[in-house]
Amino acid sequence: MAYQSALAALADPTRRHVLERLRGGPKSVGRIAHGMTVSRPAVSQHLKVLKQAGLVSDRAVGTRRVYYIDPKGLAAIRSWLDQFWEDALQSFKAEVEKKDVST
């Protein structure tokens, strides 16, 4: 899964709120939407984005759709971030200590 779409998906506060509500375990769309400030169709649209980003998966249970967190998307961001982390620390230390001019 591409880290780009996962980052784009996590940029939206409402989408993060949906993810937070799935933290405790799988939930149906109606249960996710219940108590939120946006409408149920809005939640459906957000779930679609989260799914395409590999952050959630779903399965059918009767007439309901149960969504749950998929580690795939999170893993994609994690590896990208870790890869970045090394160079970041090195670049930062070199900056703070040396104070050399790189035009």
Place this chain on the structure above:
Amino acid sequence: MAYQSALAALADPTRRHVLERLRGGPKSVGRIAHGMTVSRPAVSQHLKVLKQAGLVSDRAVGTRRVYYIDPKGLAAIRSWLDQFWEDALQSFKAEVEKKDVST
């Protein structure tokens, strides 16, 4: 630093491209913008967002402004992600194995 602003900042491809260009070390605004498809003012605006998100810092060198990666923003995302990771794996495993219905 808040992880929210960092995530929002990393959602934009151009902004990620700016960060990538700082991976090798500090650079002035002109040098960052050179070779990119967008204008220099656009790069300045992106740097402002990245700075507010704690992803970059800068210092003055003569008439130039040298920017460099700040680990602060990355660390914010990292800790939030790690915090999420635990529950995500647990929730995912419970889903795949048990297949129980949580309305």
Place this chain on the structure above:
DNA sequence: ACAAACCGTAAGTCATAACTTACGGTAAGA
């Protein structure tokens, strides 16, 4: 002091994405 280099910001345009309501389709229950 004047000119040139470098950069940030203001103002305005345009695309995108986040929301709403309305609708249709499928599964369960009477």
Place this chain on the structure above:
DNA sequence: TCTTACCGTAAGTTATGACTTACGGTTTGT
């Protein structure tokens, strides 16, 4: 079978944000 519950999608509106050009401020060098 008919109704009800649950959900996804289409269509339309509106806010937001990414970009451009224009401008002004500051520092260096002559």
